[in-house]
Ligand SMILES: CC(C)=CCC/C(C)=C/CC/C(C)=C/CC/C(C)=C/CC/C(C)=C/CC/C(C)=C/CC/C(C)=C/COP(=O)(O)OP(=O)(O)O
């Protein structure tokens with residue numbers, strides 16, 4: 001399934017963290033729709049390509065979510081490019097991307113690139129601090145979602161609560177705003193119930209840190225999401 005419109009659940013693996021071959025096998029054969037490789041800090045060309053080589057032994061899409069220009073490697077199925085909409089500085093929504101296109105423009109297969117409008121909602125998250133975000137209120141988030149869909153026509157709007165479980169009511173409200181732009185939810189999913197709750201509203205949920213803290217629970221989120229989506233009437 002190389003079309004993100006068909007995804008419900010993805011795991012995000014951090015190249016700056018260690019995972020054993022056995023755990024990686026469990027993650028990659030869990031029934032998840034894709035593996036995203038990405039993180040905020042300590043992401044290097046070496047740790048990205050090492051993890052890429054290990055994930056590509058399995059038959060599922062392997063995506064690089066680019067966070068550092070020095071760690072862009074060829075050979076991924078897709079490249080996710082974050083634009084941080086609630087950063088105070090255009091650096092994180094225009095300048096770093098501009099620099100990368102200047103450097104790699106001739107090598108880019110534009111069909112493999114997926115631009116993500118990030119809205120970072122956890123003030124304690126590393127990504128919030130790194131990209132100098134401001135905390136948006138309910139109306140701000142709604143406006144960012146509308147801009148993602150109608151102004152920038154982005155394929156993805158990402159409600160990023162990294163490290164903290166978010167507010168399902170807010171996710172529900174934003175889901176009702178978006179018609180074409182896919183809603184991705186990520187942050188703090190640490191149980192099958194939480195995975196189910198968010199997947200009622202979000203098109204795709206992202207499960208990250210719990211892989212490293214409690215693999216068994218992480219694996220349970222796949223079935224939880226898949227069964228919720230089936231009840232909703234099949235693939236969205
Ligand atoms: C042949 C070849 C090399 C082909 C590749 C061509 C290609 C696709 C080029 C890319 C073009 C392009 C426009 C790239 C953008 C480059 C770039 C530097 C973008 C920066 C994006 C950005 C705003 C980064 C800031 C941080 C961020 C938003 C990261 C996203 C990941 C994330 C939030 C991870 C979660 O982190 P977190 O949980 O908070 O922290 P931990 O890591 O501790 O878990």
Ligand SMILES: O=P(O)(O)OC[C@@H](O)CO
Pocket residue numbers: 012160161162163164185186187188189206207208209210
């Ligand atoms: O690591 P967690 O908190 O699961 O968040 C997942 C993902 O949204 C991080 O970018």
Ligand SMILES: [Mg+2]
Pocket residue numbers: 014039208209
């Ligand atoms: Mg992480």
